[in-house]
Amino acid sequence: MRVTDRMMFERAVREGGLSRGRLDEATQRAASGVRVAHPKDDPGAAGMISMEQARAERLDAIATTAGRASDELQAADGALSEVANAIARARELAVQLSSSTYSAAERVSGAKEVQGLIQSVVASLNVKVGGRYVLAGTSDGAAPFTGLTLDAFGNVDPATGAYAGDGNVRQVEIAPGLLQDASVRADVAVKGAGGGVDVLATLIALANALQANDPALAGSTLGDLARGTEQVATARGTGGAAMAGLDGAVAANQAARDDAKGRVSSLADADAIQAATDLALAARALDAALTATARSFQLTLLDKL
């Protein structure tokens, strides 16, 4: 093939430019660690990257939300635990003070203790997490249970423990598109909505019976207190199961999120060893191109004549 000087110069420009372009690309890839910077770099991967990124963020948000819901259930369980303890103590007092061997003064003293239990239970049930009353259903902006008030005779006002929340159950997403209950219905667990026992009303009845020195009436509360114990235990069991579900969801979503992030990384990130190898190769190729070009330029008849 006949080779002209212009061919040599044009080849030098073209090959040098190509080699420099490849070196720049390899440098960029090695420096940034990014394999797919532009959709054209790998069209299929580019689309999948945005989908996997969205998936990772979705799973992360679900895990975070489920984790917070679990924390709230934990707080609700703590409150119900207080209720269970209060019922247990109230049962002891009811058994003890319904006996005829105790005096009126001792029963009044017992009434004071039950009043204290009621106050403690109400305070526990009005537990707040993140500025929200977690046992109020979805009407969570105000305390769901009315505080303890006494009348002029030292009796507990029947309005004490009234429930101002609602019967709605909150739900959270535990997997994309899958919802789970994430709150305890205090109106069911404590107030007996749907045919159960109103635990607070029973405690009030016990307190007022003791205040009135009526051992028989005090003794009559034992049955409801026993059912209340079971009712609260059932609610705690339901809440515990939900909590376990949420905790499992947190772990599962975090694992899935990490998997999605791994997929994003494998799709989008450059392999460090490959990037370094490519960079060295591109640098070597450019060096060779420049050397060959310089050598070809040196050979001309102009220097010989």
Add this chain to the structure above:
Amino acid sequence: MTDLLRILTSGAASLAAQTAATATASHNLENAATPGYARQRVALEATLPAERVGNAYIGRGAILGTVTQARDRFLEAQLPAAYGQAARSSAGAETLEAVHALDPETPGGLGDALSGFYSALRQLSQNGSDPGLRQAAVGAARSLALAFNRTRQGLEDARTGVDAKVAGSVSEVNELARSVASLNRDIRAARAGGSGEPNDLLDARQKAVDRLAELTGASPVPTSEGDVSLFLPGGAALVTSMTASSLAAAADPANGGHLALQLSVGGAAVSAAPGGQLGGLLDARDGALREAVNGIDQLAYDLAGAVNAAHGAGVDLDGNPGLALFDPVGAAGGAAARIAVNGSISANARLLAAASAGGGAGDARNALALIATETQALSGGLDATGALAQVTSAFGASASRLAAAAEMDAALRGNLESMRESYSGVSIDEELIEMQKAQRAYQAITKVIQTSSEMFDTLLQLK
């Protein structure tokens, strides 16, 4: 005596022929770096007729015969198409490569904003009455709307940038077309003068034809009169012998005001579909870029509709029915540019309808319904993330295909150019040798003249 005078006369003519050979080599050397230049070759010929002396013929030296160009018509016929195709794919690839609105890992991009919006709704679903979470959700909706606006603007800016390039190229095309028509006239006149081939005019015309092929994909067609006519893809004549048509760019209302090309032929305007660089630019503008814009518009339209429907089914913090979260976007076309969060909700996050009717203040069931729109199938059968991925992949596939085509077309063009250069280009070594050859001949002829002169002197000294 007569023979000696003939030697002197033919020596002078031969000197002129060697001078022409040197001048041609010099011309070649001076144009060694001129694009499109085809080397010229001097053909020396023995002077005819030879002189008959007795029974023999004695030659009368050398004269300049022709100066021809080294041109391979087969290669040159392939080059305009190669120029046009390479310029077309290269212009398209470069245009798409410069667009970064759909880069998959751009922080703050549409994908990020979409995920951020639904993450904020998920946070809200856990505590529907929290003012901070409500504000964050409204903020994320605003970010999503802005991301749609920015992404579409980025794509639309690229389309507008193409218009600017097209407008700039049109004047060059018209100038070159006029130049080809004018050169056709000049070449015809030069040939009519009978002074041989006007090589440099042919070079100039070839250069203009090549550039026009690169810009418009125009195919050259030689005529029987020795002219070159140029036809755009589709058959519209850009140059017919000595008449040049005029290309004009005008806003096309049917294409969002982007420029459309028209060819004025004899006062009548016809729609032009050029190839070459202009074709590549228009391909990118009205192909991958427009498809991406349409895809983003459709996504914005569908998503706003789905979110607004879900939002309208809920109630705000005060129990009032939910307003549209996004202002009405109208038709799908341009939806991504118009999408914006309802000003009332933007100013007052209490209006965010996170609750369902009948729920309390902390009810977030409607937030869950809003979250469900993330995986809701939109008009194209895919959910929002899938639709965005489809737009990104389709754009990337177009850009990748064009980049590969550009590389292949550039290699083909480079190969043809190398072959043409190999045949027609100037080799400095060769030209130096030609000059040496002519110089040696010149020296030898002057020796002949000197010898003849001495012979004359000898003859004149006879007594």
